[in-house]
Amino acid sequence: MGSRQIAEKSLSILRSLPRISLGNIRDNPGSKITQKRGRGQHGGDKHGAGNKGGGQRQNYMRLGYETGNNPFYLRVPHENYYKGHHHRRQYPPLSLKELQLTIDKNRVDITKPIDIASLVRSGVYNFNPDQKHYGINLTDEGADIFQAKLNIEVQWASEEVIAAIEKNGGVITTAYYDPHSLFLLKNPKKFFETGQAIPRRMIPPSDAIEYYTNPETRGYLADPEQISQARLKLAQKYGYQLNNIQNDSIYNMLCERKDPRQIFFGLEPGWVINLKDECILKPKDEKLLSFYAI
Amino acid sequence: MTSLLVNSFKKLCLTSISRSTRVYSTGNSPTVHVSHNLSVVQKGWKILPQYTKPREVWIENLDTIDENKLGLFQLHPLVFAASPRIDIIHRNVIWQRKVRWVSWAHTKTRAEVRGGGRKPWPQKGLGRARHGSIRSPLWRGGGIAHGPRSGKTHFFMLPFHVRIHGLTSTLSAKLAQDDLHIVKDLELPTNEPEYLLDLIEKRNWGPSVLIVDENDVVPRNIAVATDSIQHINIMPVYGLNVYSMLKHDTLILTLSAAERIEERILNHLHSIDSNKSTAFKLDQV
Amino acid sequence: MATVWRSRCAFAPLLVGKSVRILNNTIDLGSKLIPKPLSVTLCAKDYSSYGKSPFVDKITERYDYEIIKNPPEWEYVKRLLPLDIIPKVTPKDNYPSGWIPPKEEAQNLPYFIRRTKHHEIPIYLNLTYRGTRKVTKIKKLDGDIWLLNHEIKKYLNSTQQRYVETRVHELARFIEVKGDFVTVLKEWAYSKGF
Numbered sequence: 001m002g003s004r005q006i007a008e009k010s011l012s013i014l015r016s017l018p019r020i021s022l023g024n025i026r027d028n029p030g031s032k033i034t035q036k037r038g039r040g041q042h043g044g045d046k047h048g049a050g051n052k053g054g055g056q057r058q059n060y061m062r063l064g065y066e067t068g069n070n071p072f073y074l075r076v077p078h079e080n081y082y083k084g085h086h087h088r089r090q091y092p093p094l095s096l097k098e099l100q101l102t103i104d105k106n107r108v109d110i111t112k113p114i115d116i117a118s119l120v121r122s123g124v125y126n127f128n129p130d131q132k133h134y135g136i137n138l139t140d141e142g143a144d145i146f147q148a149k150l151n152i153e154v155q156w157a158s159e160e161v162i163a164a165i166e167k168n169g170g171v172i173t174t175a176y177y178d179p180h181s182l183f184l185l186k187n188p189k190k191f192f193e194t195g196q197a198i199p200r201r202m203i204p205p206s207d208a209i210e211y212y213t214n215p216e217t218r219g220y221l222a223d224p225e226q227i228s229q230a231r232l233k234l235a236q237k238y239g240y241q242l243n244n245i246q247n248d249s250i251y252n253m254l255c256e257r258k259d260p261r262q263i264f265f266g267l268e269p270g271w272v273i274n275l276k277d278e279c280i281l282k283p284k285d286e287k288l289l290s291f292y293a294i
Numbered sequence: 295m296t297s298l299l300v301n302s303f304k305k306l307c308l309t310s311i312s313r314s315t316r317v318y319s320t321g322n323s324p325t326v327h328v329s330h331n332l333s334v335v336q337k338g339w340k341i342l343p344q345y346t347k348p349r350e351v352w353i354e355n356l357d358t359i360d361e362n363k364l365g366l367f368q369l370h371p372l373v374f375a376a377s378p379r380i381d382i383i384h385r386n387v388i389w390q391r392k393v394r395w396v397s398w399a400h401t402k403t404r405a406e407v408r409g410g411g412r413k414p415w416p417q418k419g420l421g422r423a424r425h426g427s428i429r430s431p432l433w434r435g436g437g438i439a440h441g442p443r444s445g446k447t448h449f450f451m452l453p454f455h456v457r458i459h460g461l462t463s464t465l466s467a468k469l470a471q472d473d474l475h476i477v478k479d480l481e482l483p484t485n486e487p488e489y490l491l492d493l494i495e496k497r498n499w500g501p502s503v504l505i506v507d508e509n510d511v512v513p514r515n516i517a518v519a520t521d522s523i524q525h526i527n528i529m530p531v532y533g534l535n536v537y538s539m540l541k542h543d544t545l546i547l548t549l550s551a552a553e554r555i556e557e558r559i560l561n562h563l564h565s566i567d568s569n570k571s572t573a574f575k576l577d578q579v
Numbered sequence: 580m581a582t583v584w585r586s587r588c589a590f591a592p593l594l595v596g597k598s599v600r601i602l603n604n605t606i607d608l609g610s611k612l613i614p615k616p617l618s619v620t621l622c623a624k625d626y627s628s629y630g631k632s633p634f635v636d637k638i639t640e641r642y643d644y645e646i647i648k649n650p651p652e653w654e655y656v657k658r659l660l661p662l663d664i665i666p667k668v669t670p671k672d673n674y675p676s677g678w679i680p681p682k683e684e685a686q687n688l689p690y691f692i693r694r695t696k697h698h699e700i701p702i703y704l705n706l707t708y709r710g711t712r713k714v715t716k717i718k719k720l721d722g723d724i725w726l727l728n729h730e731i732k733k734y735l736n737s738t739q740q741r742y743v744e745t746r747v748h749e750l751a752r753f754i755e756v757k758g759d760f761v762t763v764l765k766e767w768a769y770s771k772g773f
Binding site for chain 1: 641642649665689721
Binding site for chain 3: 563
């Protein structure tokens with residue numbers, strides 16, 4: 001009998017009850033607390049200060065206020081540690097452990113290069129470009145359990161993370177995207193539906209150029225020759241055997257990179273994507289071609 | 295009187311056209327092939343039912359007054375055997391009532407009632423109570439304090455998943471109380487309203503019936519037949535809602551509508567919902 | 580029409596070098612309104628006031644595009660479109676992240692804990708009263724919830740060496756356990772195969 005099966009139990013009780021209609025439903029008792037207008041004596045007119053006396057009349061000054069003196073807490077000059085923090089670039093973190101979990105659950109496809117668009121699509125990562133978020137900071141939590149061999153592009157990575165990925169035969173690149181490109185990467189479908197041409201990616205600002213041209217951080221603007229040297233150096237430092245990419249069966253996938261002016265893999269700036277008719281509009285005009293070639 | 299006239303006119307005019315439209319509308323009976331030996335429709339659900347068994351319902355017909363069982367149809371337990379939470383159904387109903395309700399009740403304050411600018415009598419010396427205006431709320435014919443002011447909206451949004459749970463709860467409750475029927479299609483042999491009334495009477499469906507089809511184009515006969523009956527209504531799948539399901543005694547789904555409802559709700563229950571689970575803001579869109 | 584164009588012209592001197600760039604680095608393909616006189620003698624014209632700006636007399640399709648049906652690059656576009664539903668987990672030899680797949684035999688038990696859509700066990704810790712009240716909540720239950728409650732109590736009694744209070748909600752299908760037993764209960768659920 002289904003009486004001990006809770007899925008069946010409530011439904012079988014319903015069979016012997018009157019038909020549920022607009023007239024006989026109600027909310028759980030006690031679920032709604034209605035705010036009532038105060039009535040009677042002092043219906044909200046004392047503002048909670050009580051009647052007369054200190055409660056109403058006494059001036060309790062704010063904490064630290066010394067009636068006009070330069071207060072103690074302001075007397076000591078100090079260096080504002082967080083000065084201008086709202087103007088700095090922020091990289092919301094994603095740990096290697098979360099990335100591994102995402103891979104284990106088939107939410108990202110590691111047979112294809114991974115970038116921020118595929119991680120946002122998987123639902124594991126979210127960020128807001130309008131709040132100075134500039135992309136993924138891949139953190140080293142779970143570096144010891146990480147086992148995936150992939151081609152990943154993030155916006156910030158530490159040395160441990162780079163070592164953990166290269167140890168498994170993978171490739172990592174750090175790449176800069178301007179906020180406008182990040183909006184496109186966050187919701188590509190929304191952008192394609194607007195019918196605009198894919199813009200170019202902007203070059204990094206002056207204070208980020210050093211990071212993104214540095215082979216140590218696998219910057220996307222660094223010299224490939226120096227990057228392979230840095231890979232070897234890091235392998236020696238952390239003591240692992242570096243995978244020879246040239247002989248790899250997935251060599252083509254591991255070597256796939258975006259152009260510094262490119263936002264999406266495989267789609268060039270200037271193209272218009274028509275989702276409805278499943279076609280791509282490519283510019284032929286000389287002026288456009290020269291504009292997007294820069 | 296006029297409705298009678300209109301009906302007779304329709305009968306005269308539309309019988310000649312109905313045949314051609316019927317041919318056009320036979321397209322929405324996809325899955326089950328009509329056979330008199332009973333068959334269970336096996337369905338390729340993307341999300342397989344776990345533990346709880348799928349519900350099985352008869353596929354019925356509308357082309358005869360007597361009921362013909364055309365086969366068995368499986369319904370997904372996540373949609374049609376969810377726990378019937380009356381409180382969630384109630385919240386959905388309240389939301390549907392309030393979401394489009396603008397209250398136009400209006401009263402005048404003491405400032406808006408005509409007159410009352412002058413102090414009726416001096417403050418002191420008359421032995422009377424002090425008053426500053428003859429339109430004060432204390433006076434007869436004075437303004438109303440804290441009265442309703444017009445143009446008050448009661449708009450709010452119920453969280454997305456409460457809305458989904460409201461739909462599954464209501465569908466499950468309807469199925470459990472034998473108030474949900476699946477029909478193969480909406481083909482009627484005639485466009486007489488009496489035929490439909492007889493059919494409902496015979497099958498003991500509640501007097502009021504909500505018919506849900508996949509699209510908003512239904513066969514001509516049923517559209518004409520239900521046109522003059524106030525308590526039999528037709529609705530497309532995208533209009534399905536808790537309030538209408540509860541307002542009508544019986545819910546009739548076509549095969550395609552049932553599949554579509556299942557597919558949509560299962561999709562919502564198993565999709566990445568970062569945009570759906572955020573609270574509704576007035577300036578979103 | 581003319582009004583729109585006039586207002587665009589007001590910015591023309593600013594866009595001399597980059598006449599195709601509008602905002603945010605994108606190309607405005609919708610702007611078919613290109614003035615005739617703009618290309619020839621841009622510098623000589625005075626656009627400083629509204630009255631002096633020119634009228635549009637000819638509208639031309641400016642940019643040439645080729646439209647490619649069924650392009651080979653469509654595979655890259657498909658990669659970017661959002662997931663319809665969260666995909667199923669294909670069985671693998673090992674899961675380095677420590678995720679444990681549900682077992683098939685759990686379906687035969689008299690009770691059942693359904694995985695969430697993210698393929699996780701729905702056991703959570705609820706902290707209330709500024710973290711002083713800890714309640715472990717087991718959701719998405721099915722089958723004989725009272726037997727499950729009894730088993731949980733017995734299991735916690737034996738592992739924790741004390742009596743543990745629980746609360747069963749039949750209609751909403753959850754069990755609440757007083758105290759923080761998330762890891763203990765998750766281990767128990769994994770051992771049962773949920």
